[in-house]
Amino acid sequence: MSGTSEGSTPVAEADGHVVTESNRTTPARAEPPYRSAFTAAPLAMAVVDREGLIVDANDTLGELLGGDRTGLTGQVASDLLDLATDSRTWHAYREVLVGDRPRLRCTRRLKHPDGHSLWAQVTVSSLPVGEEGVLLSVADVSARRELQARLRHLQMHDPVTRLPNRTLFFERLTAALESAALEAEAYETGGTGRIGLCYLDVDGFKAVNDTLGHRVGDQLLAAVAERLTRCADEAGCGRAGAPLVARLGGDEFALLVENSTGTDQLADLAESVLKALQEPFDLAGQRLSVSASIGVVERQAAGTSATGLMQAADTTLYWAKSDGKDRWTLFDPERNAHLMTRQALASTLRPAIERGEFVLDYQPLVGMADGRLHGVEALIRWNHPQFGLLPPNRFIGLAEEDGSIVPLGRWILATACRQARRWQLENPGEPPLFVSVNVAVRQVWDSDLVADVAETLAETGLAPHLLQLELTESAVMGSAGRPLQALKALSDMGVRIAIDDFGTGYSNLAYLSRLPVKVLKLDGSFVRGFRYDDPAAHPSPADEVIVEAMIQLAHRLGLTVTAECVETSAQADRLRLIGCDTGQGWLYSRPVPPDRISALRGAPGVQADVVGKP
Structure with missing residues (x-):
């Protein structure tokens, strides 16, 4: 009889499974209870065995990764979802696979076959008791990440000058000091291990604000920011990177130089800033002339804190203003010691x-x-x-x-x-x-x-x-x-x-x-x-x-x-x-x-x- 093999006589059909004489004692295995939900779920999911190989995946995961779900079977899940690029995530993932950890959630940046990138939130959790392996789910959070990035940009940048604000400046400064310290501990020679800062404010800005109004004052600040950025870009030519320019508040700006090569580099930068700001500004039909006072600090990054560096810069800016304005002044430890004693x-x-x-x-x-x-x-x-x-x-x-x-x-x-x-x-x-x-x-x-x-x-x-x-x-x-x-x-x-x-x-x-x-x-x-x-x-x-x-x-x-x-x-x-x-x-x-x-x-x-x- 067609449809059956020799030596096997069909007896009955139940739930779509053919029962023969040969399989009467070993019935076909039923699908897992989650299978129907797994297949139809809008959330991308896969079942991964204890070795880290994909046993099964739903269509949503295949679409997310730009392929067919059947092509995912047998592949290494950590390679597909970038779980092995940092040691901390990889260690946690392995703990979930062997049952030493119940759950892992992380965010990874994935590359789609068509060339665009997406941000995915990956969750790995153990399957119910009696089921082997772990359940892996992937959610596309690119839109949320983009919104967060836009909000962070607004939060970290000054609306008038569009420069990094005080918060972002201190983040970058702290990161630069930590990076220099780690390099020093590891005896790395990629950087100089030094850091420099030009801290300035605009001489006469209050008079502009008071006489011409805040609108002109804001235009002046934006124009000053453009010139500072140009000075930073010129200083960065031929170097690893341009100094970070930030507005710290009011008429105060900072130029942060990572891996500075010494006081000469900071002095050249300060001189270029003074010359750039001495050129008159044409704003709203007004021709304005201003100058700047600059406090310059350059030192070894190791042993320097962000607070200590800013205190030194603030003190030096005060010296520049008290010495007559329209000048830069280099931090002097002896002068500072006398001031601190006083x-x-x-x-x-x-x-x-x-x-x-x-x-x-x-x-x-x-x-x-x-x-x-x-x-x-x-x-x-x-x-x-x-x-x-x-x-x-x-x-x-x-x-x-x-x-x-x-x-x-x-x-x-x-x-x-x-x-x-x-x-x-x-x-x-x-x-x-x-x-x-x-x-x-x-x-x-x-x-x-x-x-x-x-x-x-x-x-x-x-x-x-x-x-x-x-x-x-x-x-x-x-x-x-x-x-x-x-x-x-x-x-x-x-x-x-x-x-x-x-x-x-x-x-x-x-x-x-x-x-x-x-x-x-x-x-x-x-x-x-x-x-x-x-x-x-x-x-x-x-x-x-x-x-x-x-x-x-x-x-x-x-x-x-x-x-x-x-x-x-x-x-x-x-x-x-x-x-x-x-x-x-x-x-x-x-x-x-x-x-x-x-x-x-x-x-x-x-x-x-x-x-x-x-």
Whole structure:
């Protein structure tokens, strides 16, 4: 009978399967329960055995990959779906195949036979218990990826200039630093291992915005971006890649140079940017001229963080602007260290007063006629826990800027008056020493100096004539209103007023007759011209004439004169001959602690080798 083979007699038909005598004891295997859903599913799927070979695939997968499903059977699934190109995905996929991992989901970029690429989300999961192999499903997510890419581009780019924005810039900067670090660890020589940055802002941009409006301001920013991009492209010619140009916000831009070859490369780039921006801009019928200030940083990438690099660039940009704008400035570690120290001192100045970190040294004021100690000048020192003993020129300017000079000045005044009174009580048979205290002009404006002095003298018991207050010539000259009233009130109280560094400021002699000044302290620059004993010192006869004239004028006005920076006996002798009243300098003593001042009392001809050497 046709349709059957010899020796096999058909018996019955059931569910489309022919049952013969020969197969009565081994019925045909039924299809898996998922087969109908598998075949008709709109989702591309395949069954993969434990070896990674495709056992079966549906039509949707064949269409997705550009072929027939039957042609997929027996092929290696990982090759078709690019699962072996990175070790992490490949390891996870193998774990799913052998049953050590229940599921894997990843996104891969696949190449279609017609040439276009597509993004696919691949899911690999174990089949139900009793079924061998794994189920692989593939979803085309190209449209979603494209939408995400467009959204990311909008999120990562500036709408005005279309340049990468701050977020994308920091991503690229962080990636560049990490890449350089990995190359260094692997001893790869493909790059230089260095990184460079030009950080700039547009000088005068705010004026453009304020006078011509934000629309013109935005046009200017877009035009600046075009010129920066052109500079970057020109700098990238013949190199591995052009610098990344980004707008960081406002009128701030950055050019990031990966694998920089040194400061010369960054300097050339900065110069080209300056020249490009100096050319006038023609915008909305307006001809605008602007310039730029650029901070340049170039360094080894290893050990550099994105934050550290940007801080250095920001600091250097500030230097470029403060140095005059329309220039580029290279980061200077020494200058930065000084700035950081200054900031550290400024932030700890006020607490240091409360912690008692300041001390006073005293420098003798010696009578030129008798060589005896008449008084002392109180000089403050900061015993800083980190930077050691600091002279006043390291922190007084900071104290004047932030106003802490007021409480610091009160402490100096009280400490010096208390010490002068102590010397007086310890030496009842000796003429008392006066103490000279420096006063900043801000103390006169920001505090009630007269009340502070009166209270201090009352508390310490020091007589007013034993206190001398020194103000700089520039602070005293031109005094009017409250400062002048304060000086007159202090003079009426009996306190002596001295002008410090006389001869270097305004030198408006008319004020000497109006102000309640008792002492002129000649600036040391004049006294240095008296060093006839040292040919290398280039003595100036003109200095001697000027000093002599000032001393005579002071005496005619009833003032006494103190010469600062007296260092040699020859200077002292000449000053004494032309009538100088008091001398101060290393010839007599350097500033010393209060206990060493006692050794000078009553000693005629005080010399530096007595107690002046530290």
